[in-house]
Amino acid sequence: MGIMASSVQNPDLSVKIGRIRLKNPVIVASGTFGFGEEYEDFFDLSRLGAIIPKGISLKPMAGNHPPRIFETEGGIINSIGLQNPGFQDFIKDKLPYYKRIRSHLIINFFGNTQKEYVELARRFDEVPEISGLEMNISCPNIRKGGIVFGSNPKMAYHLVRKVRKSTKLTLIVKLSPNVTDIKLMAKSAEDGGADAVSLVNTFKAMAFNIHSRKPELGNLIGGLSGPAIKPIALRMVWEASQAVKIPVIGMGGIMKAEDAIEFILVGASAVQIGSANLVNPRTAIEVIDGIEKYLIQNQIKRVKKLTCLFRPHL
Numbered sequence: 001m002g003i004m005a006s007s008v009q010n011p012d013l014s015v016k017i018g019r020i021r022l023k024n025p026v027i028v029a030s031g032t033f034g035f036g037e038e039y040e041d042f043f044d045l046s047r048l049g050a051i052i053p054k055g056i057s058l059k060p061m062a063g064n065h066p067p068r069i070f071e072t073e074g075g076i077i078n079s080i081g082l083q084n085p086g087f088q089d090f091i092k093d094k095l096p097y098y099k100r101i102r103s104h105l106i107i108n109f110f111g112n113t114q115k116e117y118v119e120l121a122r123r124f125d126e127v128p129e130i131s132g133l134e135m136n137i138s139c140p141n142i143r144k145g146g147i148v149f150g151s152n153p154k155m156a157y158h159l160v161r162k163v164r165k166s167t168k169l170t171l172i173v174k175l176s177p178n179v180t181d182i183k184l185m186a187k188s189a190e191d192g193g194a195d196a197v198s199l200v201n202t203f204k205a206m207a208f209n210i211h212s213r214k215p216e217l218g219n220l221i222g223g224l225s226g227p228a229i230k231p232i233a234l235r236m237v238w239e240a241s242q243a244v245k246i247p248v249i250g251m252g253g254i255m256k257a258e259d260a261i262e263f264i265l266v267g268a269s270a271v272q273i274g275s276a277n278l279v280n281p282r283t284a285i286e287v288i289d290g291i292e293k294y295l296i297q298n299q300i301k302r303v304k305k306l307t308c309l310f311r312p313h314l
């Protein structure tokens with residue numbers, strides 16, 4: 001009987017975000033996966049690390065005037081305007097669906113005032129099906145004349161602190177990339193008590209039609225996502241990872257496993273798949289399989305090792 005060299009056949013893909021243990025680091029991003037049902041014909045949703053449905057507000061929202069999506073070279077600009085059924089109808093009509101799915105449910109939510117954020121966090125805290133919250137701070141504060149919460153470090157800090165006090169759930173703060181210093185924003189979220197930060201949300205953008213001489217989007221300005229933003233998103237995830245001690249969830253233009261691995265190598269503990277879901281609905285599954293293959297090929301036992309390359313404290 002010879003001595004067999006130990007080889008990695010079943011690498012450990014699990015990661016921990018706050019108190020949530022994900023079976024793998026792949027999450028589907030808010031707004032790009034509907035409420036999940038739309039995708040169940042393409043793969044078993046229980047394979048996902050987590051599902052983040054469309055962002056929820058206290059009251060239903062109708063969203064912006066059409067057209068709401070415009071395809072650009074290497075990406076899309078959307079101005080959906082955070083259309084959603086609101087808290088009550090989400091709980092009544094959408095939540096029951098997730099009982100059958102053995103994946104974590106993380107709720108993306110937002111408010112127009114600090115009070116609305118706090119109220120929503122309090123309400124979601126009492127819902128047993130929910131594993132965690134992702135607060136979208138890329139929203140204008142109507143009481144402060146429309147300054148976006150996520151572009152002002154002080155405002156973000158106070159908002160996160162208030163929300164932190166109103167929920168025991170794992171709290172992820174989703175950062176806007178439309179800021180001068182992403183490190184400062186990530187630090188503000190951490191200081192406010194966030195368990196993790198996720199980034200990036202979309203970049204403010206626009207497109208104009210030279211024939212009609214009208215804007216391509218009903219709302220004039222929208223948010224750019226997809227491969228066009230990947231190198232900038234990657235840089236921001238790197239900077240945020242260096243600025244905080246908490247886990248970072250990276251996204252922005254991930255289309256395939258190699259993209260996801262880049263984000264993990266610069267410090268992300270997990271990744272989110274956004275616009276790619278609209279192009280190939282199986283992207284998330286292909287990314288999970290691709291990460292596993294990469295670990296086997298490189299004989300790496302756990303995906304966490306990749307995150308720790310530049311973040312040894314994790």
Ligand SMILES: Cc1cc2nc3c(=O)[nH]c(=O)nc-3n(C[C@H](O)[C@H](O)[C@H](O)COP(=O)(O)O)c2cc1C
Pocket residue numbers: 029030031032054055076078080082108136174200201202224225226227229251252253254272273274275276
């Ligand atoms: C159509 C669409 C709707 C979105 N809706 C939300 C939303 O409700 N809440 C949110 O935090 N992010 C929303 N996002 C942003 C994505 O979750 C993600 O942060 C962004 O698209 C960057 O990732 P990607 O390049 O992989 O798409 C939306 C993006 C798109 C394209």
